[in-house]
Amino acid sequence: MMHQHQLCYLICLLIWGTSCQGPKNQSDLSHLTIYSFDEAAPLDAKDFVEKQRYVLLSVEEEALFKRVDKLLAINDQFYLFDHINNSGVLVFDAQGNFIRKIGDFGEGPYQLNGIEDFQVRPNGEVLVLDAIENKIIVYTPEGNWVDTISIPVNAGGFIETETGWLIAINKDNQNDAIANYPKVGNFDTSFTLDSLYFGYAATGENANVYYHAGLLSHSSGFIGYNRPPDDTIRLFSSTGKLEQQILIDFGDKKLPDHVVNDLMLDDELKKNGLDYRYLQLPVTIANNMVFGLIVSTNNDSWTFAINLTTKKLHANKIDFSNLHIGSLFLPTAVTSSEELVTLIEPILFEYESHPGNYPEEVISHFENEGSVLLLHKLKPN
DSSP states (O other): OOOHHHHHHHHHHHOOOOOOSSSOBOTTSSEEEEEEGGGOEEOOGGGTEEEEEEEEOOOSGGGOOSOOSEEEEETTEEEEEOTTTTOOEEEEETTSOEEEEEOOBSSSTTOBSOOSEEEEOTTSOEEEEETTTTEEEEEOTTSOEEEEEEOSSOEEEEEEOSSEEEEEEOSTTOOTTTOSSOSEEEEETTOOEEEEEOOOOSSSOOGGGOOSOSEEEOTTSOEEEOOTTOOEEEEEOTTSOEEEEEEEEOGGGBOOHHHHSOGGGHHHHHHTTOOOEEEEEEEEEETTEEEEEEEETTSOEEEEEEETTTTEEEEEEOOGGGOOGGGSOOOSEEOTTOEEEEEEOHHHHTTOSOGGGSOHHHHHHHHTTOOEEEEEEEOOO
16 A cells, blocks of 8 residues: 555646846845744635536547646646656647647757747647757647747746746756846846846755746736745736745744755655655646645645635645545646646546545546546635
8 A cells, every 4th residue: 555655745746045146136025925834724625616527638649648747728728748758748628639749859940859848828829948958949739830939048937928938947057147046037028137036045956946837827917936845936917027925834844944945855854754844836826816735744745725815824634544636626727717627647546535426437537547637616716
């Protein structure tokens, strides 16, 4: 039987200050709201979910993937990519039927060496970040090459704003002429730098930078950003200006700064039985609420939701001995109608304690090694 810490790790896999030269670092110019984790209200999905539905993803050979690094739900379609499999961006329709793959791998001028992130424009064009080549390749909705955009930094993620680009910048192999270890840069359409935000520590490996979904847009127009295990969530305007920062305060259980700067060091904390808590996986924003996952070095896990209207934090500790995935908020995407999307893969469903609660066609799909999207329609907030 899978141990609790292994199951916690599986869930995590299945879901994805220094001074700066040049433009002023804007990190301290936005409002900070602090939420005490110890004072969190209970999080019960029944209080927030109006109804649920399932989408069964195709199991045809070309649609298969080993893991999902990022999932987007836009234009009544689902888009995902698998960083390990180099399968390009896979596109499914609203019913889960496989449509196409976008992006070929190779050394050609229109080909990819790897995918670090991707976005989808409202017109259906797919933008793929090739971090090895420092470029964004634009494809038509049908997967044909449109344009190649060179970018001036080593990026771990990006998003197109109303006025240009917001780019999550990796610590390694930066453009030293632009900044000294920034995390986020706001650029105009010609990649002239407007603002820098935050900053990596001068030391530490920063294992936390390699998440592919740190930047996400929201239907209300703002852009959310966080890179776990940092316990602060940032909200930008649609033009890339930092407007609000949200801090989850873990008190004396806050992950030490040197471990935030190098998450690989948390193994030592676990060996010593120490209990520190931190964010795991980038957050998801829907219905004016922020959803995410908290883990501890003591192998405990909580789902959480922050209601931006009521200014209240809700949290629920996951009971791994009585696991019911359908009652948890483990979202990886949000539809245009504000449905939270949770990806459930067969290997995770094996540890579901209440399989009889799922429709027969869903159970049969898991038995055929198919993956399922669970969509939560949220109650009006």
